[in-house]
Amino acid sequence: MMADVTDAQPRTLQARLDFLxxxxxxxxxxxxxxxxxHWASNPEAVTIQSRQVTSADTLTLKLAPGGGQAIRFVAH
Structure with missing residues (x-):
């Protein structure tokens, strides 16, 4: 599992998956x-997605103001 959070500033992060x-x-x-x-005007807005990845991939994480992400990895 991987989780990221931010403060009131939006952020874009690159997360390498080389730990897989x-x-x-x-x-x-x-x-x-x-x-x-947005933490003040729309704090419960969430999107759930699935995608196939490997240890060679990098995910681009876009965090909303006051937001975050959680990612669960399921092996095949």
């Missing part, structure tokens, strides 16, 4: 801020 086992495929279950999320 090389040669294995994973489903990343991503619970992230919706595009219109």
């Amino acid at each position: 086992t090389p040669g294995r495929r994973y489903t990343a279950q991503i619970y992230r801020d919706a595009d219109d999320a």
Whole structure:
């Protein structure tokens, strides 16, 4: 599992997945801020996504003001 949070400033982070086992495929279950999320005006806006990843991938994490993300990795 991976989690990131931010303060009142929005942020974009690059998260390398090189901690995953090389040669294995994973489903990343991503619970992230919706595009219109904001801590003051829309604090409960969330988007849930799934995507296939490997240890060679990097995820771009866009954190809304006062927001965050949680990602669960399921091995195949």
